[in-house]
Amino acid sequence: MSVSARELWTVIHGMAFGALFLLAFAGGLAGLYSLRPEWVTVAGLGERLTRLKFGLWAMAAIAWGTVLTGTYIVYPWYRAGDPTSPRSILLADPATAEWHRFGMEWKEHVGWIAPIAATVVAYAVSVYGSRLAHEPKIRRALIWFFVASFVAAGIAGMFGAFINKVAPVR
């Protein structure tokens, strides 16, 4: 049983970072959604906010880690010019070429929207803190930005998983 360095970095990019971000989303969304004065006590709000701020900054850092490892470590192996690279393998067969032309082309670009949106949400929650409970407009806008971050990461993650199944980075 062995794992090559390339396979290990692919796992770090997709599972340690990417999947962790997607899994943490539900917690962040629940935290943002429930920041309402009628639902939580002052003490509860304080405890919840500390956890939420830490969680959102951790998610933003994880999202940056995902795109940086993906773009600068894994992607060069994927797109290498030799005929054994995953990109070359996918494009060589008309039956699999769309995995690159549609899947990879979308994944490599849309993924970068996730850390930008996640950082905005983390910053806003840090600045506004408990006042967000009384600012439904701002809270709603942040929730939708957070959802956009999840959608972008989800598209990138889904195509990453499929493409690595069809033509793995080895």
Add this chain to the structure above:
Amino acid sequence: MATPTQSMSEERPLPNGAVAAALLAGGIGAFAVGLMTVLAEASEAIANLLRFSGPVGPLSGKTTVAVVIWLIAWGILGVLWRGKNVDFGRVSTAAFMLLALGLLGTFPPFFVLFAAE
């Protein structure tokens, strides 16, 4: 003893400028990702200019430029709107439109419409 609602409402209101600046800058950053994707597709010369890293290719430049645009926009808006209240409805609408355009710009069936011959 104060009720939770009373205690929280006693907090000093915070101008919304800082959050509005972050949100609009986020929209601008997302739009920049989409715009750079379209521009690199439309022009071979631009794609070559964006090859900041050889092994990564134009993706390195597209994303670096987009992140720089995002941070500059955030810095400028943050200074302009610091301590101020802005029309949050209009700002957030603009931010979401830019975000949607950014997502559209990264969608392959859309950006190949601009592909260089």
